[in-house]
Amino acid sequence: MKHPLLKLEPLIWLLFGQGILLGTVLLTPWVLVVGLAIPLGIVPEDALSYERATMLASHIFGRLILFGLIVLPLWKGVHHMRHTFIDFGGAERDAWVAPLLYLLATIGSVLAVVAVVRI
Amino acid sequence: MSDGHQKKTFVITRFDPDQDEAPRKQSYEIPVHPDWKVLDALNFIKDEIDATLSHRWSCRMAVCGSCGMMVDGEPRLTCKEALSQYGDTVDVAPLANFPVVRDLVIEADGFMEKLTHVKPWIIRAKELAVEEGPMRQSPGELEEFKQFSMCINCMLCYSACPVVANEPEFIGPAAIALGHRYSLDSRDEGAAERNKVFRGEGSVFSCSFANECSEVCPKHVDPAAAVNQAKLNAVIDWATDLVLPRGGEPPQLPDHFPFSGRYLAYTLFDLTGILYLLLGFLVLCAVWSLGSGEAVWNDMLERHRNIFYLGFHAIALVGLIFVGIRFFGFFPKAQPPRVGPVKPPPKGVILVGLYALWIGVTVCLSIVLAGGVF
Structure with missing residues (x-):
């Protein structure tokens, strides 16, 4: 039986699709620089000193990109995790697992708004 | 047939999808025979008065099931309902709860x-073999x-x-x-x-x-x-x-699902969901720490030197490239040939565009993040 929450599936699919497309596009430079190059010392750490990071992030485009960097991967993540769960035999439990996963992404999205506003 | 013993008025719901925005009522006053059924009246109207009236019927003996309509608001087989039990005005409409194709014809x-x-x-x-004889039933x-x-x-x-x-x-x-x-x-x-x-x-x-x-x-x-x-x-x-959970019942997944053969790439693609979810939350933590002051931000940068963080980001980079290559390959064929009046560009152009976007944004943002500009 379908959960009533899943009437939102077109919207969820849209966020999921953009999570793959724009999420991948935005995450690649983030992982390259913040995740690898700076910690490995390939790029000097002061590239993202507190002052410079705040300057970049508090610009309207900075905030928008960071918001996308959080929200899009979250929705791609939970939707794909739901697929995986079904593929590994969880179809019968989808009615409560799916809302739970989407709730997680919703909480993350709300926190993302707060996080980019309070920079 | 029209020996004029009695007259009745039939108020019939009409609907022509090519002309009408909503169903409308049309009245026909006709002479009726005492032993007519509702269906006989509809056939009389169609044959003698208004050939545009559409209704379904076939056997006239309550067996085929095709002449069901709302008669005075009740679902009835029109071939079974004697006209004598209705008043001088009979309301006939298509069956409720179904989309209407035309007039009294519904979409089944x-x-x-x-x-x-x-x-x-x-x-x-x-299946029983023929020589085992028929399946008996008491x-x-x-x-x-x-x-x-x-x-x-x-x-x-x-x-x-x-x-x-x-x-x-x-x-x-x-x-x-x-x-x-x-x-x-x-x-x-x-x-x-x-x-x-x-x-x-x-x-x-x-x-x-x-x-x-x-x-x-x-x-x-x-x-x-x-x-x-x-x-x-x-x-x-x-x-x-x-x-008693019963295993082995249909539907059965293919044997080599989900981790071998051609399913491997699909399963891995789905599993990248976990990477993306973690990346989303890691970025959230980073942005949050930026809003919490310099010390917290520096702690966050320091944490990223941890071998687990580095290992995760290395795996994440491989995952991102895998997702990008697989998804961007599929993406062009998922675009309809036309969305309203808008036609998307040819598939080859979309593919090249996606890679240009991916590489372009990666280069530009990397330069910005690494302190190259601004």
Whole structure:
């Protein structure tokens, strides 16, 4: 039986699709620089000193990109995790697992708004 | 025929999808014969007065199930209803709860689809060989389901059912009765399969036992009885599944699902969901720490030097490249040839555009993040 929450599936699919497309596009430079190059010392750490990071992030485009960097991967993540769960035999439990996963992404999205506003 | 014994006015709901925005009423006053049925009057109107009137009918003896309509607001077989029991004005409309094709003709596709879902045929685990003779059935065994096999698919019950009106996905009275009929048949072995359908989407439990289906059934099938018997069977099936989970039942996934052969790439693609979720939360933590002051931000940068963080980001980078290559390859063919008046560019152009976007944004943002500009 379908959960009533899943009437939102077109919207969820849209966020999921953009999570793959724009999420991948935005995450690649983030992982390259913040995740690898700076910690490995390939790029000097002061590239993202507190002052410079705040300057970049508090610009309207900075905030928008960071918001996308959080929200899009979250929705791609939970939707794909739901697929995986079904593929590994969880179809019968989808009615409560799916809302739970989407709730997680919703909480993350709300926190993302707060996080980019309070920079 | 028009010997003019009596006149009656027929108020008929008309609808021409090419011309009308909404159904409208049209009145016809015609002479009627005392022993006419409602259908005879409709045929008279079509033959003698207005050839544009559309309605369905065939056998004229309450067997084919095609002439069901709302007569004075009640779902009726028009070939079965004597005109004498109606007043001087008779209102005829298409069956309620169905989309209208034209005038009194309704769209029955949804019902036909539901009918196939309940598997209304004898299911055998193994067919009997011809030499084993016919499958015998006693009169007592026949009696168990005979009533439910009298259904003629006239859909009057769907028209009367308040649940169908509110939940169009509800399998509905006739289809459940016909499925249940086979589950009750001593020759059948498909009850378990049907119970899954009855418990599934549009389940028997949507039925609120209004009993209206049985009130209007012209063949005294009593679909409400079938639906509510099916509920108990579905409960037993559900409880049995809880206590004794039955494995190996259809549908069965392909043998090498999900980790070998051609499924591997698909499964890995789905599993990247975990990477993305973690990345999303890591970025959230980073942005949050930026808003919490310099010390917290520096702590965050320091944490990223940890071997686990580095290892995760290395795996994440491989995952991102894998997702990008796989998804960007699929993306162009997922675009419809036209969205309204807008035509997307050719597939090759979309593919090149996606890679240009990916590489372009990666280069530009990397330069910005690494302190190259601003």
